[in-house]
Amino acid sequence: MKKLLFTLYALNYGAFFVFGQNSLPCAEKESFSPLPNHELVGCEDREFDSFTIYTQDAQGNRNPETKEGQKIVTQYRWKGNWDERPAKAMIFKNYQNAVEKLGGQLLYSGSAAYFFFERSGDKYWMEVNSDGSGDYQVTVVREEAMKQYVTWTAKEIQKAMTENGQVAFYGILFDTDQATLKPESEETLKEIAIYLRAYPQVKVYLVGHTDNTGTAAHNLSLSKKRAEAATQSLIQNHGVSEGQITPEGVGELSPIASNLSEEGKAKNRRVVMVLRL
Secondary structure (H helix, E strand, O other): OHHHHHHHHHHHHOOOOOOOOOOHHHHOOOOOOOOOOEEEEEEEEEEEEEEEEEEEOOOOOEEEEEEEEEEEEEEEEEOOOHHHOOOHHHHHHHHHHHHHHOOOEEEEEOOEEEEEEEEOOEEEEEEEEEOOOOOEEEEEEEEOOOOOOOOOOHHHHHHHHHHHOEEEEOOOOEOOOOOOEOHHHHHHHHHHHHHHHHOOOOEEEEEEEOOOOOOHHHHHHHHHHHHHHHHHHHHHHHOOOHHHEEEEEEEOOOOOOOOOOHHHHHHHOEEEEEEEO
16 A cells, blocks of 8 residues: 555656655755655756745735746655554654754745755755655756757847847846856856847847836846947957947836746846847
């Protein structure tokens, strides 16, 4: 019966696990040590994924929030006698105590328990779930932006600018709440520069956009500084003529998605190149 419940539990979550008793690749992915008399039997590591966690407001309502970043799932099997298996409450409380020692907190507890904690400046969101068999699963998301691998090519940029008069770029990335370009931005900036150098008669605005985190005044200033940073990189590092680009910023004033979700906010954080006549 216990093995059957464990199998159903794994199938219900739809995860692809690497099985092996305490194998090193899995053991290295644990955020916390397992409970006594448990063995690590599976893990899943995704460079970037989204995951829904739940928080509780002052009225006791459960509220979903989507978090994005590196997602690691570890799964543990109870090795002891069936009648001595730990209750879900015991499993949840153990993780709560461990999280609180780090200065973190319990966000919500129901059929699963949800936590938040920080380590070395990184933010972590965690779900602990159990089917009542003594087995349990831990899902941890380390919050971070996705590394952009797919970029616009200069040919695609030219086509979009001709047809639409603008192109939105998500591959121009910045440090959080800063106007410092991340190295991952280089591929996108290189393709923009190839397009602009090939069409020296074209003049454009480079417009920064933010989500609504922070004040409107701060976001307006930040968006302009980010556009300026991208513009300077194109001019100084990629040989684009200074007269071709005018940096501007509109802050949070032109969203293309709802700022009520993290997914929507991510869509609103962008740099748009707009044809300037």
